[in-house]
Amino acid sequence: MRQKTAGPLLFLSIAVVSCYWCNSVAADDLVWPALPDRNAPVTIPAQEWPHRPGPREVRVLVHYPNGKQESVNSTTGVMLTLHNWGGEDCAGTASPTVLAKRLNVVAICVNYLQSGRKASVEDPEPYDFGYLQALDALRALWFVVDGMKKTERPLDTGRIFATGGSGGGNVTLMASKLAPRTFAVIVDMCGMNKLSDDIAFNLPGGSGLNARWSRDSTSPNYLSADAQEIRFVGHPGHLATNKQLGSSTRIVVVHGADDHTCPFEDAREMVANMQNAGLDVRPHFITKDDLDGKVFTSSGHALGNRTEIVLRVAGAYLAVDGPEAIRRRGPTDFERREEISCKTSNGQYVISYKQGYPVGRFEPAPR
Numbered sequence: 001m002r003q004k005t006a007g008p009l010l011f012l013s014i015a016v017v018s019c020y021w022c023n024s025v026a027a028d029d030l031v032w033p034a035l036p037d038r039n040a041p042v043t044i045p046a047q048e049w050p051h052r053p054g055p056r057e058v059r060v061l062v063h064y065p066n067g068k069q070e071s072v073n074s075t076t077g078v079m080l081t082l083h084n085w086g087g088e089d090c091a092g093t094a095s096p097t098v099l100a101k102r103l104n105v106v107a108i109c110v111n112y113l114q115s116g117r118k119a120s121v122e123d124p125e126p127y128d129f130g131y132l133q134a135l136d137a138l139r140a141l142w143f144v145v146d147g148m149k150k151t152e153r154p155l156d157t158g159r160i161f162a163t164g165g166s167g168g169g170n171v172t173l174m175a176s177k178l179a180p181r182t183f184a185v186i187v188d189m190c191g192m193n194k195l196s197d198d199i200a201f202n203l204p205g206g207s208g209l210n211a212r213w214s215r216d217s218t219s220p221n222y223l224s225a226d227a228q229e230i231r232f233v234g235h236p237g238h239l240a241t242n243k244q245l246g247s248s249t250r251i252v253v254v255h256g257a258d259d260h261t262c263p264f265e266d267a268r269e270m271v272a273n274m275q276n277a278g279l280d281v282r283p284h285f286i287t288k289d290d291l292d293g294k295v296f297t298s299s300g301h302a303l304g305n306r307t308e309i310v311l312r313v314a315g316a317y318l319a320v321d322g323p324e325a326i327r328r329r330g331p332t333d334f335e336r337r338e339e340i341s342c343k344t345s346n347g348q349y350v351i352s353y354k355q356g357y358p359v360g361r362f363e364p365a366p367r
Contacts (some may be wrong), residue, residue, distance in 0.1 A: 035147035037070075039063050039097075044143050046136050048360060049113060051125040051220065059111040060140040061089055063096040065104050069153070072106065075320045077159025077184075078144055079105040080137055080175065085127070085167030092165045093189075094307040102311065103318050106144055107163065109129045112136035112171060120167075126221045127211040131193045132175035135351075135358050137162070141175075141182075142334050142357040158327040161318055163304045164185040166262060173233040173251075173270075178340065178351050178358065180247035184328035185317045187252045187310050190259055190303050193266040195223075195231040207263050226344035226362060234270030238342045239277035245340065250280075250326055251281040252314045254303065258288075261301040284313050326330045333358075 030045045046058040052175060065071045079099055084092025089109050090367040094139035096107035112133040114120045120127060141160070148155040160183050164172040169191020176186045192199070200223050213223035229235055251274060255267040267285070274281040286299050295312050297304040315326035333340070333353050342349045347364040 009021075017225060017358050018131035027286040031145075032143060035151065036062055036067060037068065037172070039067050042143075044139060046113070046139060047132060049132060055114075058113075058136045058140065058324060059089075059112075059115075060143065061096065061109040062144065063100045063109075065100045065106070069151070072148065072153050073104075074154035075104055075156055076154070077103070077105040077156050077161060077320075078141060079103065079107050079160070079318075080141055080162040080164070080172065081107055081109055082112070082137060082164030082171045083109065083115065084164070084167030088115045092163070092306070093168045094163050094165075094187075094310045098307050099163075099310070103161075103315075104320050105159065105318075106148075106155075108140050108144055110137045110140045124212070124221075126200075126213045126223070129192065129199075129211055130170045130233075131227075131230055131360065133171045134178050135360050137175050138179055139170055140183075140356045143333060145332070146356060156327070157332055158329060159184055159256050159320075160328065160332065161185050161187075163189065163310050164191065164316075165189045165303075166191060166301065169262075170233070176247075176249050176251065177233060177238060177242065177342075178360070179333040180242040180245050180249065180340070181330065181336065182328075182332040182334065183249045183252045184326045185252065185314060187254065187314045189254045189306055189309055190256060190262055190301050192262045193233050193270040195228050196263075196266065200228065207261055209261065224346070226346050226349070229344040230342055230349045234266075234273040235342075236273050236277065239273055239279060241340075241342060242365075243277050243279060245277060246330075248328055249280065250278060250285070250314075250317055252317070254284045254286065254309060254313055256286045256299040256301060256303055258299040259301045282313075311361065 035040045041059055041061045043057045043059055044055040081093045081096050092097050096109055100107040113128050162172045169188040172186050173188050176183050199209045199211050202210040214221040257264050271283045288299050290296050295304050295308045317326045320324045334356050337353050340351045350361050352359045
């Protein structure tokens, strides 16, 4: 039986952070930069990571439709495009410059928690698997939306989208879960759908991924039942909460039927649970019969050209106009300034938008 390693994962970006006590910082204590006038990277403040306490920052790459902020108009939307596990910047996902130009969006890449090979593969801390990583991505999204508001430039917040490949697909799904009234459309390409025991604890067989968690409650890498549950994108209770809150996000899932890295069976389970919850999910399960050698080149984990995949399966939804174009109505979670709760076995995870940007915390059940 083969030994699993964390190896160089070209198309992954898994996330796992046991964030029981992620303390918020008052908005007045945070220094937010101004939006750049042209395509450029900026650094924004992020929520503390318990495995390495102290201030933390995240690098965000902003791409405008024509390379300049002045190109933003009243139909311009915003779109996250999120890198793979082990990647940085815009690796392993749809091209931000193509998305910005073709779809009239401000496209954002995010170096969320544990970006890069060293942090995600070689360091001893467990891999976050989408929780704090999604909060990082949502902060980047809020930063752009809020920055545009401050410049008094028009921006269509009904056209907020997200996509990502592999680990970036996982973070895309988690961002939608933690901000259920924010996205019009998301496109998950071969993302991880759950932090299974197999992946969390490096069990023999299965996917081959090792997220470096421990079952030992005295270990700094201990994975509690609650921390594992929040990272299950298809958690039936959390999906029901999203539906009750009024989520209208169209969730496009693209997954290879022969994907053993991010197991296809997990994708099928997630889609079935979303369908049972009444959410708008559109699966594209890719088999060998779907391969065209150009857009889809693999029914395994790689899938193919991830920029063209997004445009192929969701371009009509993401368009500015047209019979299938989707525009979400109503205020975003950023604008609502409310708290969203996801109940778990021993308490609940609460995502607070009281500051506009999200701050997550775990609240244990009373004893």
